[in-house]
Structure formats: structure tokens, C-alpha cells
Amino acid sequence: xxxxxxxxxxxxxxGEDAVINCSSSKALYSVHWYRQKxxxxxxxxxxxxxxxxxxxxxxxxxxxxEKKQQSSLYLTASQLSYSGTYFCGTLDKxxxxxxxxxxxxxxxxxxxxx
Amino acid sequence: xxxxxxxxxxxVTQMGQEVILRCVPISNHLYFYxxxxxxxxxVEFLVSFYNNEISEKSEIFDDQFSVERPDGxxxxxxxxxxxxxxxxxYFCASSDLSSYNSPLHFGNGTRLTVT
Numbered sequence: 001x002x003x004x005x006x007x008x009x010x011x012x013x014x015g016e017d018a019v020i021n022c023s024s025s026k027a028l029y030s031v032h033w034y035r036q037k038x039x040x041x042x043x044x045x046x047x048x049x050x051x052x053x054x055x056x057x058x059x060x061x062x063x064x065x066e067k068k069q070q071s072s073l074y075l076t077a078s079q080l081s082y083s084g085t086y087f088c089g090t091l092d093k094x095x096x097x098x099x100x101x102x103x104x105x106x107x108x109x110x111x112x113x114x
Numbered sequence: 115x116x117x118x119x120x121x122x123x124x125x126v127t128q129m130g131q132e133v134i135l136r137c138v139p140i141s142n143h144l145y146f147y148x149x150x151x152x153x154x155x156x157v158e159f160l161v162s163f164y165n166n167e168i169s170e171k172s173e174i175f176d177d178q179f180s181v182e183r184p185d186g187x188x189x190x191x192x193x194x195x196x197x198x199x200x201x202x203x204y205f206c207a208s209s210d211l212s213s214y215n216s217p218l219h220f221g222n223g224t225r226l227t228v229t
Binding site: 002029030032034036040041042043044047049087089091100101102103104105106107 | 221
């Protein structure tokens with residue numbers, strides 16, 4: 001079952017912050033985040049493995065609340081280059097394990113305006 | 115940096131024809147995947163492949179679909195009899211370890227158009 005992402009779309013001015021949420025009805029092994037620009041392949045951002053884990057590089061970070069089966073992606077002081085569609089991908093504990101594919105949410109469209 | 119490469123970049127075929135989409139995963143990767151994305155929609159899982167066999171497949175991956183790793187470097191997706199609804203972007207991905215803790219590296223995709 002696919003994770004649910006919110007919001008579906010966000011329009012920001014350059015320099016503003018955004019939070020994108022991803023929630024699952026199933027217990028999760030891990031959560032991945034990817035960004036896809038129009039006409040391109042999804043590009044990996046980060047993986048969260050453990051409940052409570054937080055990761056980040058530069059101004060993009062994420063957290064994983066394992067108990068709530070939720071993850072959030074935080075973009076601070078957004079730049080024009082952050083525009084794109086953000087997907088969370090989950091590997092749930094009902095799956096066969098690590099050789100299984102990720103299930104992606106429907107994506108959040110992020111538009112950064114100058 | 116090593117890349118996943120896919121060919122062709124665009125394939126146009128008539129309904130009922132067979133197509134083969136080709137992928138060369140990153141050389142030391144062990145896990146391979148096919149995903150598809152209908153225009154403007156989410157990325158949908160089709161199949162995962164590990165140790166020369168299918169690990170998992172989705173409901174989309176019916177008898178019309180098959181995958182092969184014929185020669186240790188290529189990873190192919192075959193659609194036997196294409197339907198209009200098969201029109202989509204098909205992405206191949208690979209990872210060195212399992213998707214539990216390893217990122218998926220996607221190719222640039224093959225846009226399949228079925229007329």
C-alpha cells in the first residue's frame with residue numbers, strides 16, 4: 001500500500017521553508033526521499049532507517065517517526081534549484097525484505113519562485 | 115560517477131507489438147528494479163530482481179511482462195503484447211545493497227508510446 005504524501009503541491013518564494021510529510025499505514029523498515037525534476041529521473045536525497053532518526057545535508061533534512069510510521073522532509077531557505085517533485089519511498093515490514101522494491105507516494109510538487 | 119544507462123530513450127510501437135527495454139545497471143550493484151511512471155503521476159513499482167531471479171513483482175507486472183539478465187551486464191524488460199495503457203516512462207534502477215539501506219540509482223528512462 002502506497003504511502004500518503006502531503007501537501008500535494010507547494011508554492012514558495014525563494015528563501016522560504018517547506019515541510020513535506022509522508023505517512024504509511026504499515027510498519028516500515030525504512031523511508032527514502034527522492035527529488036525528480038521535470039523530464040528527468042528521480043534522484044536520491046536520503047534514507048532514514050531508525051525511528052527518531054534525523055538526517056540532513058545543507059538545508060535539506062528529514063526525520064522518521066517509526067511509531068507513527070511517518071517521515072517529514074524539511075527544506076529551509078529554499079533555493080530555485082529545489083523546485084521539482086519530491087517522492088517518499090517506503091519499504092514496509094510486511095514485505096519480503098530488502099530485495100523488494102520501494103513503494104512511492106504520489107509526490108509533492110514544489111515550485112520555488114524568485 | 116557510475117550511472118545506470120537505458121536504451122532507447124524513446125520507443126514508439128503499435129498496440130500488440132512486443133518491445134524490449136534495455137538497461138545497464140551500475141556494475142557492482144546486485145539489486146535491479148523496473149519502475150514505470152505514467153505522465154504526471156507517481157512512480158510505480160513493477161519488479162525487483164536479485165540473484166538471477168525475480169524477488170518481488172507488483173500487480174501491474176502480469177504475464178505480459180518479463181525480465182531477464184541475459185549476460186551479466188544488461189537487464190531487460192519485455193512487454194509481449196503492448197496495450198495503449200502501457201504508454202509510460204519506464205525507469206530501471208539498481209542498488210548495491212538492498213533497498214532497506216541503500217539508495218536506488220535510476221536511469222534516465224525509456225519513454226514508451228503505444229499507438
